[in-house]
Amino acid sequence: MVRKLIAWAVNNPLVALLIAVALAAFGSYAFAHINVEAYPDPAPAILEVVAQYPGASAEEVERLVTIPLEVSLSGMTGLQSMRSKSLFGLAFLNCQFAYGTDYLAARQEVLNRMQMADLPAGVLPSISPRSPIGEIFRYTLSNPKDAFGAPIYSLHDLKTLQNWTLVREFRRLPGVVDVVSFGGDVKRYEVHxxxxxxxxxxxxxxxxxxxxxxxxxxxxxxxxxxxxxxxxxxxxxxxxxxxxxxxxxxxxxxxxxxxxxxxxxxxxxxxxxxxxxxxxxxxxxxxxxxxxxxxxxxxxxxxxxxGVVVGRETRLGRVILSRPTRNDQGEEVESTDGSRAWVDEDDAVQGLVMLRKGADTLPTLQAVAAKIKELNENPGRLLPGVKVVAYYDRNELINVTTETVKENLFLGMALVTVVLLMFLGHVRSALIIAINLPLALLFAFSVLFLRGKSANLLSIGAVDFGIIVDSTVIIVENTYRHLSSGENRDRSLGERIIRASWEVERGLFFSTVIMVCAMLPLFTMTGPEGQIFGPMADTYAFALAGALFLALTVSPVLCLFLFRNLKQKRENVLVRSIRDFYVWQLERILRHRWLALAVFAALTAFTIGVVVPQLGREFMPELDEGHIWVRGIFPVHVSLDEVTHKSEIARRIMREFPEVQLVAAQLGRPDGGTDPTSFYSAEYFVPLRHQDQWPEVETEDGRRKRTKSEVIEAMNEELSRTLVGVNWNFSQQIRDNVLEVLSGVQGENSVKIVGPDLDELERVARRVETALDGVRGIRDVGMYRIMGQSNLEFAIDRAKCxxxxxxxxxxxxxxxxxxxxxxxxxxxxxxxxxxxxxxxxxxxxxxxxxxxxxxxxxxxHNVTEGPVATLPGTPFTGSSVGISSMGSNVPLPASTGxxxxxxxxxxxxxPRRRLRELVSPMGKDQAGKGFVRPGATTIFREQGSRVIAVKFSVRGRDLASSVAEAQAKVAPLIKAPYRTEWSGEFRQMEQAERRMVLIIALALALILVLLYLAFGSLLDAVVIFANVAAVSLGGIWSLWLTGTHFNISAAVGFISVLGVAVMNGLLLVSSFNGMRSQGVPLHEALVQGLSRRVRPLMITALTAILGLLPAALSTKMGSQAQQPLAIVVVGGMVMTLILMNLLPLLYSFYGHREPPTDSANLGH
Known part of the structure; x- marks a missing residue:
């Protein structure tokens, strides 16, 4: 099949070139129009059920709403966990299904089960539209001002416009599942x-x-x-x-x-x-x-x-906003003192556009922008003077991060082209390989586009070019060698190219199989890491398939046109110098084999014993989203007015930072209850200006621009100093939403304490909070209180009634x-x-x-004849009732009428009684203690048990060691029947690491079997695996030297270079076997075999290094997700260059034996 495809391409060159041109054209179109996600959705099918029970306390909500819903929803197919929150007027349940469960099927089962719950009259549960990455657009409604600067419309005018017009308009757009309204007043008519x-x-x-x-x-x-x-x-x-x-x-x-x-x-x-x-x-x-x-x-x-007034429904939340004042040209305006001028909106109506799970972000955002333009520009759609004003658009994050990745990608491709030119020493050969590189990527984007898949930062920018160009290098280099050597001159150019390609057929096929096996961990990932790196695996698979197809069709055709009249050309000075250096080094290593082996063993032992323990571990690198998400936790019984007052102070502090572009605060919760919290929770969305606009400020080490982490530290310090008693947490919006949905806690990490009694849970949690405060690296520690809400409770006395x-x-x-x-x-x-x-x-x-x-x-009460006195009617008045049997005084009728x-x-x-005559404080046994007592503010439940969470973040230290120390301090504080569960990013990291270890071990075992089948020698297979060890050492040292923590992105980097390491080892060992099978003595076989393979090894390593070097060095927004991966690839490939003579050294210990038959055929 492969031979026929090569022969067909060479015999039909114009058709093959037309296919390449069509691929380039359609691939470019697909690349320009493919949907790009800044952050793939790492969550499985998660359904959140919201049930509002207005006016009910947390205890009543738990007993009457939450527990019946939990009972009804239990036992659903694929359900892995169920969490719930019960708070004032709201029950919120999170149903998390297993990865691979169809979202629509799970949604339908939840809808069916909800109808079975026995709930109080008027309580209608619904499914929340929220998803981890679904919040793609935020806007407010501008309120025109009168001549005195006062708002013209009332808040309920704007809220009515939002709820009854804008929500419906946006819901009609494809990709939009719902619009969450936040802030403002919902109008109602009240009779007093x-x-x-x-x-x-x-x-x-x-x-x-x-x-x-x-x-x-x-x-x-x-x-x-x-x-x-x-x-x-x-x-x-x-x-x-x-x-x-x-x-x-x-x-x-x-x-x-x-x-x-x-x-x-x-x-x-x-x-x-x-x-x-x-x-x-x-x-x-x-x-x-x-x-x-x-x-x-x-x-x-x-x-x-x-008497009868226009009032408002019970207010659950508020939105306040601060924007920089801008002139007509959109430029920021300064105050008279030279500081930035700000416009404050102290009570705004906000809308949050939610993306349907699985829908494409970019087309949806384009539709939203078009709808807003239509509403703002066409009279009669909105109230006069009212405009929809956006203040967050996911497009900005996608555009900035995508530009960063594209810049790194194109720079890497340019560097790869230079490397090919330098080492091949032949412009036309380098050109053929360089042409196939973008074509292979365009092939991958075409397939993704046709399948309706989305690309993301990792799938675009984390591809190892060394893997992509490998098949083309094999074809082109062997063809160039044949044509320049003058072999088979009596045959036509096409026949010579076909024969040269056929020679490497087995090696080409085997290299592809090895690469696929090495990539198996990527293709078989599950859990959050599978969701994140799945698109990258798809891109790799399609790019490899495209590269192989192009190597078998386009590359031979280009050789047909560009390799005419080739003459033998001496290798350039660079290649000769590098070859001479490695041969010189090998000669000395072979003289002191045991010493060299001891040095390698010592390096390996030092790396494993000293360097590896110092490597920090985390789940995923934190992608810079271009903003800060600040959460302030106030005392649980705080009022909305008090939180508003304190938030105005916090807002003034935040906008004093010159890096801040805008401050938007959400206090309480939205009307629909999709964010289950109360007045004590204030969330601040703080977009930052582009980093090139950040001014230089005075720091401890001179005047310079601050880093984002330094801005966060300074902001935290100022907020904590000014607003004492408020617990602050700093994160980012998408990251925070993802971790909250996966763990059920608003925070990056948390320790959950499970137990039956609410008061005891809170006492244990306080001790845990104190213990966590003493752990280095753990920051933003805070307990989510479950008690402390003041309740005015009137216990109805049945005896008095x-x-x-x-x-x-x-x-x-x-x-x-x-x-x-x-x-x-x-x-x-x-x-x-x-x-x-x-x-x-x-x-x-x-x-x-x-x-x-x-x-x-x-x-x-009924009035009867007889014992009850009555007054008869007169010509002027009707009859009236006298004193009732209940003792109620009834006045006489009027004297007129x-x-x-x-x-x-x-x-x-x-008759009437006062409420005080019918109630008792807390029951008869506690008379005199009053009607106010503390109650539950929020009751957390998980898998049917009550829990309390203590959240924390980790900054300035790796996650794994921080949590390990915290676990050691917390363990003695927990006594049965109470227990702890550590969740959030730490739990995801542990689960992902366990899965990765198993998958990588299976992939390595499969590669070992393939190598044994190919060589017929276990020794050869094991020696080739020494190259894997060298790559691993390089990756570990590169992480340690750059201060980068080991995470899933870094693990994928190790997987990416695994195939390249195996192929490099295969080339060397196969070359040595070839020499030995021809009777060449061992020493000469090692020297000549290495000499022949230095150039392809250098090409493979340097294309991988320079292809990802821009990503490894980049500090721009959007580079964080792929940076650990790129660092590992670069470090691993550098180490293969340093330890290139490791395989000849190991082969020298057993290479005197007769190599197995056909073990040299893979050397091509």
Whole structure:
């Protein structure tokens, strides 16, 4: 098959060249249009379930929502772990499936199982749209200012626009799964009843609710036949007739007029609510406005100021922003004192565009940008003066990092071309090999593009050129040697090229098999490392296949055109000098074989015994995302206003750093509960300016630009000094999201303590936190508190309720409605819907004493004839009830009025009790201790057990040794039945290392078997493996000398050079066997064999070294992920050059024997 392909290409050169041109054209198109991900998604199928239970405490959420959901979701196919968080009003569950589980199948099973959970009424669980790398775009809505600089629109105007317009617009875009809204107010209409007025008119909360709800509906009356037509009969009773007031505002161009129109429509709807009739006494209607706070209003302007108002739903989060002030040209403006001028948004409405799992980032971002341009430029889509303003776009990260990788790639290819020219000494040979290198990469990108795969930084920039050019070098070098030597001159040029190519057929095939075997660990990786390096493995596989195809087709054709009239040419001075040096070195080594072997053994022992233990270990290098993600953890009972105040201070500190481009703070959690936290958590997104814009500042070692880590250290120091009691953590957005999803903790690493009792868990965690603080290298230590949330708990006393004939449900209804504001109907405005709630006026619910004075109606009270005194009716008044059997005082009827008309003084007949008469502090046994007690703030659960987490980061030291020391200090603190689990980056590192050791060992065993089958000698195979040892030594020393930790990227580097090391050893041993089989004495065989193979060995090593040297030395954004890999490859190949005579040395100990038959055929 191979011979036929070579012969076909040489006999049809134009067709072969056209194929190459087509490949170049389509490959260039694919390279320009392939989707590029800055960071591949390392997570398996993970489904996050969100269930909101408004107003419920963490304990109630755990008992009534979280545990039933855990029970229903347990036992799903492929489910590996389940974590949950229960906090105020929210249950959040993380279901992590095994790698390889189909995401859509897992999602469908979660949807099916959610329906089986027995949950409280109104609790509707949903699947969160969040994914580890799904947050691709952030924006806020600009609010125009009036002449006095005040915002024109209210926060709920902007929030309405976000929730009902922008979310729907973005959801329609392919690739967008959802938009998470954060900050602002969600509008609702609140009815504030006056308890005294309600008592006067004998109206209960239930009556008020039912009357408003009953007056807010449209009904259908079937249809009416009119002759030969039909008319649908409708009763229109919706408040405001269900019309959307925003439609008129959107059609306007003046923001002030639009604002006034919105406020007028709100007042009109409020007025309709006030006019709703609740009851009628003596033919006099009792309206809503008669029983609400403030009573009837005399003027239109006062409508909406009290009684019935536009309020907001319970606020869960806030967004504040600081941007540099810019002029019309987009340049930053300075203040009068020369510092940077900033524009603050103290209360912003933010949207986070979420990428659908598996969707392509670049096309989605292009669609988002086009949609924003459409919304901003077309009148009538947004409120007048409002714009969508982006402040984070994943495109920036992708573009910057991709440019870094491309720069390294093209520079490496240029250096490789120079190396080929220098060592081949023949321009046309070097040109043929250099042409095939980009064509092989373009072939790989073409296949990726056609398969719908994405490229990333590693798959683009971490390819070893030595592997790619190997097959072409074999073909071209052997062809050049044959043609220049004058062999078979009587044959045509095409036949001579075909014969020369056929000679290396076996060697070419075997080298490819060896490379594939060496790459097996890449192809078989699982877990996060498999997700990260899988695209790189695909690129390698396709590039190797493309290089082999091009070597068999295009290379012979190019030789046909470029190798005409070749003459034997003496090798250049460089090659001769290098060959002479290695031969001279070999002569001396062979004279002192045992000494040389002892030196190599000592080097190996020193490396293993001294250098390796000093190598730090981590999971993955941290890709510079161009920003800092800062998390501040405040005391758990802190209010949103206090966090806002402290965050304004933190924001001012952060923007004093000249490297900072913008500061955006998220306080609390988004409306949908997709980020399960509370007011105590403040997250700051701090994009940094491009590094070439960073100014020089005074440092300890002079005036220079600071590194990013130095900026973080300085910022941490200033924040900790100014805001005492706040725990700060520094990371990056994508990295933080990935680790949080995989470990369930907001932090790079954590130790989880598992146990049953919440109070004891927190006590143990405090001791662990103290122990971690004393470990060198461990920073940002913080305990995620599970207790400490102050609860105002009213234990309903059943005995007291029984005494006063009041049901427990009546008391709970008042607490839930009058204090919390329970929705009972909705205001329909076009496609929008807003809750209408009943809630006491703020003075009646603003303190513990005020709440205890809230009246509770005895709704089950009945007045009967007989023992109960009654007052008969008169011509002027109706009859009234006297003193009830419950002891309630009922005033006399009014002295004026009649059955048809008359004003009432007080017609209330419903008995009442105060809340304080029906509750007891913490139960009867703890009377006098008050109603406030500490409770749970967030209850963490994992695999059905309660846990508490202590998070930490590692800076200035490697991860493995830091955690090892921490584990030694923590172990004595844990007593049964409590136990610890270490998670986060450390756990991923340990699992990945175990998998890698097994896979690499299997790959090496397979290569050993192949070498034995090829040579028929175990000694030859083992000696070839000495080259693998040399490469390993070089990689280890390069990591140690550069201060780079061993990680998965470095491990992939060792895998990448494994095949090259085996092939180099195979070339030498096969050459020695060839000499020996011809009867050449051992010493001469070693010298001549090495002399013949110096050039190909140098070419292979230097192409690998110079191809990745730019990546190894680069410090630009985007280089961090591939840098350890490149350092290992460069170091390993350098060591093969230093120890090139190691294999001749080892061969000299057994090479006197007769080599096996055909063991020299691979020398080509």
């Amino acid at each position: 009843p006056d308890p005294e007025r309600m008592k006067r008119y004998g109206i209960t909360l239930k009556q008020l609710q039912e009357s408003i709800a009953a007056s807010n509906a449209n009904v259908g009356g079937d249809y009416l036949v009119q002759g030969d037509t039909v008319q649908v009969v409708r009763g229109l009773g919706l408040i405001g007739q269900g019309q959307d007031p925003a439609l008129a505002a959107l059609a306007m161009t003046d923001p002030l007029m639009a604002r006034d129109r919105l406020r007028a429509e709100e007042r009109r709807r409020i007025l309709e609510v006030r006019q709703i009739v609740i009851a009628s006494t003596n033919n006099v209607p009792v309206r809503v406005e008669d029983v609400i706070d403030g009573g009837p209003v005399p003027t239109w302007e006062e409508v909406g100021e009290h 029984s005494t006063w004939n009041i049901r427990v449900s009546d008391v709970e209804e008042v607490i839930q409605t009058a204090i919390g504001g329970k929705p009972f109907t909705r205001m329909i405005e076009g496609e929008k819907a807003y809750d209408i709630t009943l809630r006491w006026p703020e003075p009646l619910r603003s303190s513990e004493e005020a709440i205890l004075d809230i009246p509770i109606d005895v709704t089950g 009649s059955r048809t008309s008359g004003a009432l003084i007080d017609l209330g007949t419903t």
